[in-house]
Amino acid sequence: MKIQRHGAVLGLVAASALLLGACGSDNNTAAGGSTPASGTSVPVECGGKPKLNAEGSSAQKNAVDAFVQAYKAACPSADLAYNPSGSGAGVKNFNAGLVDFGGSDSALKDGAETEAAAKRCQTNPAWNLPLVFGPVAIGYKVSGVDSLVLDAKTTAAIFSGAVKKWNDPAIKALNSSAALPDKDIAVIYRSDESGTTDNFQKYLTTAGGWTKGDGKQFKGGVGEGKEKSAGVAQAVGSIDGAITYVEWSFAQDNKLSTAKIDAGSGPVELSAESAGKAIDGAKVKGEGNNLVLDLNSIYGTKAAGAYPLLLATYEIVCSKGYDADTAKAVKAFLTVAASTGQAQLAEAGYVPLPKAFQDKILTAVKAIA
Template identity: 50%
Template sequence: MKVRQLARQTGLVGLVLVSSLALAACGSDNNAGDEGTADSAAVTAGGSDIECGEGGTLNAEGSSAQKNAIEQAIASFEEVCPDITVNYNPTGSGAGITQFTAGQVEFAGSDSALNADKGEVEAAQARCEAGPAWNIPMVTGPIAVAYNLEGVDELVLDAATTAKIFRGEITTWNDPAIAALNEGATLPGDEIHVFFRSDESGTTDNFTKYLNAASGGVWTDPNGKSWPSSGVGEGREKSAGVSEGVKTTAGGITYVEWSYAKDNDLGIAQIDNGSGPIELTAETVATSVATAERVGEGNDLALKLDYATQEEGAYPIVLVTYEIVCSAGLDEAATAGVKAFLTHFASPEVQEGLVEIGYAPLPEDVQTDVLAAIEAIA
């Protein structure tokens, strides 16, 4: 099936998805990875040879956790392949997967790998037609337990105490359980105001995985993209919504990506994983991600994170945002564009630059596998 070639929209930096302009997901006998295509342009950036192809527009949607990271990558990509426009709509992981399986976007961002039990793997396979969808880890986004508490610049929490806060079992900041973790600190008796994601979110999924795995039975709900009914608080849409809620509410607390906590100048709790309080840094996150188990096969690079890790220096509340892609099945122009952009996104220079905006670069061995998987997209 031949797809329509789209004209590049000058200056657009990937903020709005225009579904009617999306490149359709159709089978093709062409392989955009072939070298020597007459109309393609090869560019070297970040130590990788990038084939820009004929240009066009790529639309993507999903994880708001990676919003700041992917927008930074899009901005620098414009200098590498100026004839390719990448639009990214940060509607949340659930919406991104829905749009991907419906064929409305070329790739999706999701803070959780495709879930076979929920039919996502089968639906993605049907969309791609010519091959399975792959989960390609791209952004390591630490989840901060972010708070707004005047006079408290440092705060230590552990999984059990955090679970009790988000279940409504601890309701004031000077609760004995919090005080025991913060010996010598002056904690006010202010009421705790919890904010949670009201939309389906991979951030919620990963945060509840942590609570379920590490709280010693305090958190009894299974993980999921939706906030459980046993949880308390006020729901806000997307990462920006919960961040704004805490920023404007004295005594507020939420779970949100590190980048949003930093952007909104929120307090960030140190997390005691059993080996002592651990500050959220790029190094402590990398230590945690390095313990992940590979659960995908071949070029499907889905990872299983160890949320209950007690390794010294490992910050335990992390998520990995995957770019969900067709291993084969897009037309030649779309395939070339996806490969070019993701190769740029995964390059060492781009990954290292993400640290400045609140993300951690992929561990070197994971990054090597990611670049190999992108190259294998046909």
């Protein structure tokens, strides 16, 4: 799928540097800045397994395609096959040893997931390496409604079935000038296990009083499920009255309207600038080379002009435990992905790694054994 994006996405890069440059402490707040990687070239040691296999997040599929092109350019005899089966499948099949690394919109959960990953890695810890960042849109299609404002509380009510009509008083209170129809709301959610679902439900829990819980399975108990990011976006595009949560690039690709979010300081439209303002106040966490981001402070932000619904996509890898050929190829691919592979991400609706965080990723990749 070819996706054209506006150059405005580049504006998010500098803002994201404020968050990512501070990674590594449970109590840090975003501070300082760094120069975006912008496709910076670093030495790559090619070789090892000729064709890697990876699986998982469909949200990062277009980014991985760009990484593969750069990998093949740097290492002409190498290749990687990526199956965008969803984050849940990516984690499960990585832990089962069926793929060389997994892609997920959420870091491994403490407990069973982390323990299974360590077992797969020959009793060594798995690392969560974030390589792709992007906003999540609340995409909708309602005839005659070109502008829509939602807050987290109303969004939670819609996705739990408490608000069933587009002209419900809760929606009308946020959209006094809109001609809201007396039409049923058709909720579309991810039927497959998805880190996007996990992030969305965590946002609703933090900001909207959602009591259904989080996790990779949608727990709202209402609506119709569709597989993968492309599936939900395409479904909304074909149903008048539909609404979903989906990565911004997929909402744009399917020409969906996107709701503004009012977090308490007025309606905020999803844009590179507004996403960057949310990142500015984020707290981060991470220990050693296991680079896990804490997005809860973004979800609950009330900063003026900040769009609070964002996600990060991780590559889940073994710190140790690969055979020598696989380790060499995984390191080569991830080195390219974190450097020259970043050059095309802005055009695809993603956020290239800033220099400070690129260095952390490359340090972790180098330490894989």
